[in-house]
Structures are given as C-alpha cells and as structure tokens.
Amino acid sequence: MSALANPVRGEAEVRIAGETIVLRPSFAALVAAEGEIGPLFALVERAAAGALSLGELVALFWHCQGETPAAITRAQFGEALVEQGLAAATPVLRVLLGQILAGR
Template identity: 70%
Template structure:
C-alpha cells in the first residue's frame, strides 16, 4: 500500500484506474521531465495559457510517479488520465506546476 501524498513535500495524488497514485516532484523527476518536455518554465506558461497538451501532462505525471504499481505503463497511465477526465487530473497538475514555480 502506498503512503498518502505529503503536501509538505510538494506531493500530489491522483486517482488512476481506481488506485490512488502519489506524484512527487523530486529534482530527479523534474530533470527527467525537462529533458523530455523542454524547459519547465515554458511548460508552466503553456499550462497557464491553456496550451498544455494531454501528452505533456501525462509525461510530467509519469516522471513524478512515486512507486508506480506493478504493471502500470505510461500508455496505461495516459489512457486512465484521459478516461478520468481533465477536470480530475487538474488538481494534481496544479500542485506540480506550483512546485515547479515555487520550489520547496
């Protein structure tokens, strides 16, 4: 069983396919996301202007996943996020973007 998200560490939680996943924006996770997605500040700007693509959001979530459940692939994560709807994913995205801007 995964421990709940710890807001003091900048963690967020998202329910995916009935399971609560913890997203931890560690330095290593954000570096990996930046290598794939480009500068994180530009990612935040795209999100603020409504231009963040679903694939970018899933990539950020994937890199920030803490202890992903066995069998979870990036494609499955993407399908589950899409099935759950953007409104359900937005709170976790907001936390991660806030951590990118504010740091810890």
C-alpha cells in the first residue's frame, strides 16, 4: 500500500473513480458491516471457502472506508470494484480479514 494507508493501523487502500480511498477496519466500521452482512467470523469462513459474495465484499469495503468523496455513491463504489476485477480487490480483502482475525 502507499503512504496513504497505514499498515500499522491495519489500513489498506483502493482506487475508486480516480480517488485513493483508505479502508480501516475500526470497531465502528466492523460493527456496521456486521449489522449488514452478519457475523464477521462467518464472513471470514465464507471468504476462506471461496464463498464470499460480491455484495458482502462491497459492504465490508464500504463500511471500512474513511473519507470517500460525496460524489461517489455506494453503487459507483461497487461498480468500480467490479471494473478493477476481483484480483485487484483480493489483497485489500486479505488485509481487512487479517485485521478481523488478529485485531489491533
């Protein structure tokens, strides 16, 4: 990750609509994600089994985002992730799932 994301804090980043968005799995972000997509340990298990849905991936990333420009909607955020492909999202997902399991 570049200088924007702080790996010591468990941060990762993703490029959306030409903007670098820092994702940080804070307590509040993970609680919000869990409220939408269910228990986080089950999410990790689905990811490990290759059964994580695209909607779950977008929801996790969306809730973990820092400051996203107001012009970028959740639908645009999801579309941009799809355009980049899952291969580009996988390293970011790995960082977030690692933080969910390890905590900091």
